Amino acid sequence: MRQSFLFLLILLVSASCSNRNLAYFSDLRQQGEYKEQITNENEPKIQPDDLLSISISSLSPEATAVFNRGVQTQISSSNASSHRNIDDGYLVDKEGFIDFPVIGKMKMAGLTKAQARDKIVKELQQYLKRPTANIRFLNFRVTVVGEVGRPSTFTIPSEKINVLEALGMAGDMTAYGKRDNVLIIREEGGVRKMARLNLNSKETFNSPYFYLQQNDVIYVQPNSTKATQATTDLRFATLFIGLTSTVALIISRLY
Structure with a gap:
């Protein structure tokens, strides 16, 4: 029974993996040169606590x-x-x-x-x-967390960085990261702002959040496959602990 369940789980995971779009900007033309004017590159402004x-x-x-x-x-x-x-x-x-x-x-x-x-x-x-x-x-840094290879906070000496460069510094997204729903958290003028970027789409290049500002946080959310896997692992762990406790109780009573 357990082996059949694991087999079905593997099939479900494999199917979901095959349907995920792991390519950045997959809507760009495959051949030829693509050009567009950069209009969203804004110089960072000084903020309190800088x-x-x-x-x-x-x-x-x-x-x-x-x-x-x-x-x-x-x-x-x-x-x-x-x-x-x-x-x-x-x-x-x-x-x-x-x-x-x-x-x-x-x-x-x-x-x-x-x-x-x-x-x-x-x-x-x-x-x-x-x-x-x-x-x-002196404090121009960005933080990348979630489904990336090396989540961390990075100091940016050049004071200029975009979301792709930040993800590259963090070891890129894992296969479980949602490329179409990357969250950017920004505090500016006493207001916390949040925006989601679809890195499968070239429209991200035009977003005001494509170029990062000091103290921005990037959160890469896990996809449903990773969430399901984490839930399944937790259930297996709970079941194993419960089974172990039961066996230990039986053995103690027998001896």
């Missing part, structure tokens, strides 16, 4: 040192806590501000890096000659 690296340069190196962390200055004791190693970065507070040396509180949330750079440079022009600013995210 950690920013900000380095300043100008034609006056000595005066510039005041605005770079890790340099001892004589401006005032109240600003001493701001002068740490540059790798510490500037943490954007819950209201979206950073505490910048000499200038003080500056609103960064909602700005792109280019906009933040222009804002800082404008403020610095009253202190420095021809200042420039370089800004980087």
Whole structure:
């Protein structure tokens, strides 16, 4: 009886596997070149809790040192806590501000890096000659979980990544991952957003969620075959434990 059941289960699993579409973008033409204009590549915006690296340069190196962390200055004791190693970065507070040396509180949330750079440079022009600013995210990372080879959180030095690259870093989807229903979780402007991508379709390329932002989470959901397998394994385990307990009880009474 048990062998017949297992045989039927294997047949059902095999049938379901044969019907699954494991190819990405299977609706693309098999031959020839495919082109389309990229319109959904948006530069990430600074958000509360982001950690920013900000380095300043100008034609006056000595005066510039005041605005770079890790340099001892004589401006005032109240600003001493701001002068740490540059790798510490500037943490954007819950209201979206950073505490910048000499200038003080500056609103960064909602700005792109280019906009933040222009804002800082404008403020610095009253202190420095021809200042420039370089800004980087120190916490640009994405998390990939679910039916992938190596679920993990990945730091992205280039600050640019799409969902396919993230899946590649995580070892790609397993054969049980639902390619037509990949969940993207994003927090932006105090709002948590969720969207599902169909990676069997080329329309994913045009989604605003194709290019990831800092702290995005990708969840690859298991298909019905994996869910059924997990349920079946649990039932077998429960049955085995119950049977073992019964046999142990019988043996204890016999001896």
